[in-house]
Amino acid sequence: MISRIRDYDYKYLKKRIKRSKYLLLMLLLPVTWYIIFNYIPIYGLLIAFQDFNLRLGITGSRWVGLMHFRRFFDHPFFWRLIRNTFLLNLYGLVWGFPMPIIFALLLNELRNVYFKRFVQTVSYLPHFISTVAVVGMLFMILSPSVGIVNQIISAMGGDTIHFLARAEWFRSLFIGSGIWQSMGWGAIIYLAALSGVSEEIYEAATIDGATRLQKIRHISLPSIMPTITILLIMNVGSMMSSATERVLLMQSPITFETSDVIGTFVFRMGLGMADFSFGTAVGLFNSVINLTLLFMANAFSRKILGNSLW
Amino acid sequence: MVHDNSFSSRALDIFVYIFMFIVLAVTLMPILHVVSMSLSSSGAINRGQVGLWPVEFTTIAYNTVWAAGTVPRSFINSVYYTTLGTLINLIMTVLMAYPLSKADLPFRSFFMKMVIITMFFGGGMIPNFLLVTRLGLFNSVWALVLPGAISSMNMIIMRTFFEGHPRELEESAIIDGANDFRVLFSIILPLSKASLATIGMFYAVSHWNSWFPASIYLRDMARFPLQLILREIVINNQMAMEMAEVGLFIDHRVSAESIQYAVLVISIVPMLLIYPFAQKYFVKGAMLGSIKG
Numbered sequence: 191m192i193s194r195i196r197d198y199d200y201k202y203l204k205k206r207i208k209r210s211k212y213l214l215l216m217l218l219l220p221v222t223w224y225i226i227f228n229y230i231p232i233y234g235l236l237i238a239f240q241d242f243n244l245r246l247g248i249t250g251s252r253w254v255g256l257m258h259f260r261r262f263f264d265h266p267f268f269w270r271l272i273r274n275t276f277l278l279n280l281y282g283l284v285w286g287f288p289m290p291i292i293f294a295l296l297l298n299e300l301r302n303v304y305f306k307r308f309v310q311t312v313s314y315l316p317h318f319i320s321t322v323a324v325v326g327m328l329f330m331i332l333s334p335s336v337g338i339v340n341q342i343i344s345a346m347g348g349d350t351i352h353f354l355a356r357a358e359w360f361r362s363l364f365i366g367s368g369i370w371q372s373m374g375w376g377a378i379i380y381l382a383a384l385s386g387v388s389e390e391i392y393e394a395a396t397i398d399g400a401t402r403l404q405k406i407r408h409i410s411l412p413s414i415m416p417t418i419t420i421l422l423i424m425n426v427g428s429m430m431s432s433a434t435e436r437v438l439l440m441q442s443p444i445t446f447e448t449s450d451v452i453g454t455f456v457f458r459m460g461l462g463m464a465d466f467s468f469g470t471a472v473g474l475f476n477s478v479i480n481l482t483l484l485f486m487a488n489a490f491s492r493k494i495l496g497n498s499l500w
Numbered sequence: 501m502v503h504d505n506s507f508s509s510r511a512l513d514i515f516v517y518i519f520m521f522i523v524l525a526v527t528l529m530p531i532l533h534v535v536s537m538s539l540s541s542s543g544a545i546n547r548g549q550v551g552l553w554p555v556e557f558t559t560i561a562y563n564t565v566w567a568a569g570t571v572p573r574s575f576i577n578s579v580y581y582t583t584l585g586t587l588i589n590l591i592m593t594v595l596m597a598y599p600l601s602k603a604d605l606p607f608r609s610f611f612m613k614m615v616i617i618t619m620f621f622g623g624g625m626i627p628n629f630l631l632v633t634r635l636g637l638f639n640s641v642w643a644l645v646l647p648g649a650i651s652s653m654n655m656i657i658m659r660t661f662f663e664g665h666p667r668e669l670e671e672s673a674i675i676d677g678a679n680d681f682r683v684l685f686s687i688i689l690p691l692s693k694a695s696l697a698t699i700g701m702f703y704a705v706s707h708w709n710s711w712f713p714a715s716i717y718l719r720d721m722a723r724f725p726l727q728l729i730l731r732e733i734v735i736n737n738q739m740a741m742e743m744a745e746v747g748l749f750i751d752h753r754v755s756a757e758s759i760q761y762a763v764l765v766i767s768i769v770p771m772l773l774i775y776p777f778a779q780k781y782f783v784k785g786a787m788l789g790s791i792k793g
């Protein structure tokens with residue numbers, strides 16, 4: 191009986207495959223790409239457990255178990271890297287996360303449609319400027335010689351500050367320029383959710399005597415709450431990841447005390463020093479932590495808030 | 501809408517307008533300042549006279565950058581990488597997204613799982629680097645366009661677009677004997693121009709702005725894209741002095757800082773010219789991405 195059902199399933203599947211043969215043929219190229227450029231590097235993670243040698247390859251290199259992980263845990267920079275990565279994300283979340291929400295809620299209060307559209311368009315602008323250019327602007331504006339900020343400081347009789355060479359300024363500059371670049375763009379999803387709220391709800395509230403602040407608090411904010419939750423989960427889930435490319439552009443050895451994060455350490459060790467196995471081990475450690483955090487944040491949110499990614 | 505003219509409502513209006521003007525100022529002033537600096541004389545820049553308007557207007561920095569040749573060449577490289585990369589992106593993304601938009605595709609959930617896993621977990625920087633070098637792509641344009649040929653996020657957005665097409669369209673063509681390739685290229689894609697533009701622009705902007713792969717895979721400076729040259733000149737403080745010396749040959753003195761401001765503006769302006777027209781596509785894509793994501 192069971193074998194007859196299997197036989198039937200098999201025949202049915204064969205029929206479906208035949209009917210979709212061109213669709214499957216289409217998939218051939220991109221699926222091959224996924225295997226080569228996504229799954230082979232996952233297989234390549236094995237070198238984290240080896241004393242990898244380029245000449246011998248993965249099959250020929252010596253296995254060393256967890257040696258590289260132990261090397262990382264014992265590394266003098268270990269705690270500094272953990273602290274810097276975590277704090278950069280934490281401060282980024284605390285300062286950067288509410289900004290698009292506040293911006294979207296206030297934009298929603300603008301009654302002049304043309305002005306609203308204008309502000310919105312301008313606010314998207316920094317999103318279209320490349321990271322290199324944003325960091326470049328930061329370097330020029332804060333330059334100790336010709337930068338306008340230092341010229342204002344010295345015109346007022348203060349001492350010029352070489353902001354980008356000072357470890358204590360790194361986090362503020364990194365997070366500030368991040369907000370500058372992404373606040374307007376980040377508000378789009380909230381604005382989309384807000385535009386879905388029916389005008390009648392606001393009018394009913396007005397008739398009941400609600401002030402505009404009360405309407406923001408009790409109508410607008412709840413309407414974007416699901417979006418806020420989802421984005422918050424994703425942010426908490428990436429608490430230990432690093433915007434490596436942007437940090438690489440902004441950091442210099444003088445500011446490593448605050449600016450060296452796991453991602454830049456992987457880059458320096460793995461590619462700079464060509465210690466491939468060590469770099470891979472540190473990177474793998476980091477992605478396992480990230481994945482764990484994401485699952486935890488998601489489970490927490492599903493239990494407590496009843497709203498989750500999956 | 502019922503108009504609320506109470507005191508608290510007026511106060512809120514004032515607060516909102518102040519907030520919005522601060523947003524406008526903070527967004528626009530740095531850009532305006534950098535543009536003004538690039539169009540001011542080196543003397544005015546050094547004396548700190550330039551605010552939001554050029555002082556002693558001159559285009560000498562731009563003339564010098566043009567004459568030195570590095571930046572125009574990298575600009576052309578970037579146009580080439582962006583065009584080629586986006587073309588590959590679109591072909592690969594469509595070939596993956598279209599079959600996956602069919603509910604009755606065999607092994608559909610297997611392929612989807614295969615995609616979704618890569619969104620959460622991957623080999624990371626070093627294994628990817630080793631793969632690219634192993635494939636012999638080092639110091640070649642393919643190292644820039646092949647590893648990122650599909651963005652899973654964009655592919656899923658594209659799939660959502662395709663799912664929105666009415667099925668009757670395709671069914672009548674299939675009854676007439678057209679195969680899936682014919683249906684895709686002569687019926688579906690012509691109907692999807694707006695979606696292709698949206699996804700294409702997402703890809704194009706990320707190619708145009710990318711610098712990291714080029715910095716690890718390219719050796720010859722003659723092949724550097726604009727963003728990498730921008731980093732060398734403005735952030736790493738290299739080449740600006742040599743380029744300023746080129747200025748001596750064509751006209752008169754120009755400082756390294758003037759060069760840096762001019763290169764910065766050259767890299768920003770193309771996107772600034774395109775984005776007001778392109779933003780409606782982007783916003784549409786960003787919203788779809790957020791709903792799905």
